[in-house]
Amino acid sequence: MEDNGAGIAAAERRVVLRPFHRVHDDGDGSGLGLAIVDSIARNHGARLALSDGEGGIGLCVTLTFTDPAE
Structure with missing residues (x-):
């Protein structure tokens, strides 16, 4: 998910976490x-990543879940 803020x-x-x-x-x-969000993600084995939005505008938030079979 990303915004243009x-x-x-x-x-x-x-530090925003x-x-x-x-x-x-x-x-x-x-x-x-x-x-x-970060706390819930970690409790479920997921990773929250923050990066620049498209074109360097805004914020992009990515939540990645690992495969429990791995």
């Missing part, structure tokens, strides 16, 4: 969304 700088991507960390202080959000 302000995005998250590569240097910030690791911490609860209550917000990159943009625009008054919206509590800083919990990505932390919750």
